[in-house]
Amino acid sequence: MIKRYLHFFLVLLFFCSAENSFSQGNYKFLNNTKKQTIKFQLLSNLIVFPVEINGKELNFILDSGVGKTILFNINHNDSIPLFNTHKIKLQGLGEDDAVEAVLSENNVFKLKNIVGENQSLYVIFDDSFDLSSKMGLTIHGIIGYDILKDFVVTVNYNLKSLTFIAAESYKPKNCRKCELLPIEFNSYKPYINVGVKLEANPNKTIPVKLLIDSGGSDAMWLFENSAPEIVAPTKYFEDFLGEGLSGAVHGKRSIIEALVIGKFEFKKPTVSFPDSLSVAHALKFEERNGSIGASVLKRFVVTFNYPNNEILFKKGSGFNDAFRYNMSGIELVHNGKILVKENAGNSIKFGDKTQSDNKIITLIDYSYKYTFKPSYKIYKITEGSPAHKAGLKKDDILVKINGKYTYGMKFDEVVDYFYQKEGMKINLVIERNHQDYNFSFRLENAIN
Structure with a gap:
């Protein structure tokens, strides 16, 4: 099963206060x-x-x-x-x-x-x-x-x-499941020409130039009005999209009709439309219409061939997995580690004394041990989301999710619950002010 993840991203663009004149080694x-x-x-x-x-x-x-x-x-x-x-x-x-x-x-x-x-x-x-x-x-x-x-x-x-x-030494192989496309660079960043199908004309493929962004966890971003036909669908919801070098980014989350990469076409991919203030510096490259993120890239085996200005997409095992987004409204972060008491079982110790030529066996009770385990808390919560309406708050610590202690789970395993099908019930035990509380809500598709 494909994993779904937090909606945060890395720095996509930066500039220096003065032009750089240094030479970079190879x-x-x-x-x-x-x-x-x-x-x-x-x-x-x-x-x-x-x-x-x-x-x-x-x-x-x-x-x-x-x-x-x-x-x-x-x-x-x-x-x-x-x-x-x-x-x-x-x-x-x-x-x-x-x-x-x-x-x-x-x-x-x-x-x-x-x-x-x-x-x-x-x-x-x-x-x-x-x-x-x-x-x-x-x-x-x-x-x-x-x-x-x-x-x-x-x-x-x-x-x-x-x-x-x-x-x-690189020798490309013939591959029927592959698509080789040219890339171009602007400020040392790779861009690719692909196509999108939008709500206004779902049968028309609109050409767009997107940054290839392995550091963005979303499927794709589109910059609204970067071209006349690029507008957000009528159904969307406002959300926190992530954090960049210069602060938080907010915008619209929605779904478009299709993303077309060469001969590959993805139906109903998730998309984000960041607000214009957050991406003002990215828009200085006027030809850019958005970016392709890791939720699309991970569906391929991707070969970056910068020396030859090419990128190769080979269809991967997760190609047909459904696109989903966080339907809880919860953004989690790690909250350090907590000391957890665990069952360790018994330990058998052989003593030095003998009795009838047999060693005396002493059973030492090591029934429990204490280990440090990860803890998770709510970093942000979207207003009006299922979790928000259920009464959850920022800095609440997750103790259990659907009956499982979260300290026994990896971060992605916890977050994956929020990306399941619409209507799935989420039961949480939350620690707030050193007291445990129970909360329940169902995942809701805010785009409908």
């Missing part, structure tokens, strides 16, 4: 290697893998929607030497102003047998940009163009693997 294989495969974690639809920076291993998200490498969530435990630093301003998606950052040059990045010397990165010290609490793992940064530009990179979402191939 990545290359060591020891005559021509190919390398690494495993990644798929968390909230996003690709997380380790990258070593100046000798320190950190967790990065592979985000094709960013042109430069960004580092954040650095604390005193992350002693990373950074070189040639300069203060700058960064602007991303969101409703707030630019944030202060530091540009660092001449760094060394390493990924097993891949090394990148003379690498530049941007360091953000704003604590409000916190992806780690929404993913259950410390996320230190995002990387996109810099690591993709020098290789042919295949992303297999099903196997959770990234395969890097030297561009000169």
Whole structure:
């Protein structure tokens, strides 16, 4: 069963207060290697893998929607030497102003047998940009163009693997289940020409230019009025769409008739229409109409061929899974860990004394043990949603969901309950002010 995830995204666009004049080094294989495969974690639809920076291993998200490498969530435990630093301003998606950052040059990045010397990165010290609490793992940064530009990179979402191939060694195979499409770049970000079918004329395919955004967990975004025919359907609901570098993004959630990628067509995909204020900087690239996110990309085996300005889509195992959205109105985050008493069973200990040539066996009662388990709380709740109408509030801590203790579940397993079919009953036990309360509601399709 396909997993559905939180509606948050990463930085899609930023600019510096001054033009950059530094030269960025290339990545290359060591020891005559021509190919390398690494495993990644798929968390909230996003690709997380380790990258070593100046000798320190950190967790990065592979985000094709960013042109430069960004580092954040650095604390005193992350002693990373950074070189040639300069203060700058960064602007991303969101409703707030630019944030202060530091540009660092001449760094060394390493990924097993891949090394990148003379690498530049941007360091953000704003604590409000916190992806780690929404993913259950410390996320230190995002990387996109810099690591993709020098290789042919295949992303297999099903196997959770990234395969890097030297561009000169890559030999494409004939594939009837594949679609090879050209990509173009603007500010180091890849764009693709696809088609959409909208409510006003459901049989007409409207050409659109979309950012290929592996760092966005939604299926797709469309920028309303970026072209005359791009307008939101009549049925939609207002929602919190996520957080960017410059604050929260709000907009409309809905469903369109179809998304057409070459010979592939997705019926009734979910779509978000962010408000114009939040995406004002993205709209500086006037040809852009929106973005394709990970909820579409994960239905393929995707091969990024930046050296040849191409992308290959191979039909994946989850291609026909239904598109769904969060019908509860609850946005969860991790709430640290709690100490949980668990049944540990008995332990048998052999004593040193003997009796009739037999060792004396002592039964020690280790019936219980205490371990730390994850805890989850409500980060945001949509006004008028089923959860809101049931009386749930921000900062409520989830203890149980449909009879299961949440501390025994992974984050995605909990969130997946909110993406089930309309009408499904959700029973929650909530801790509020150190007291437990019971709440129930049914998932509602707010688009109908």
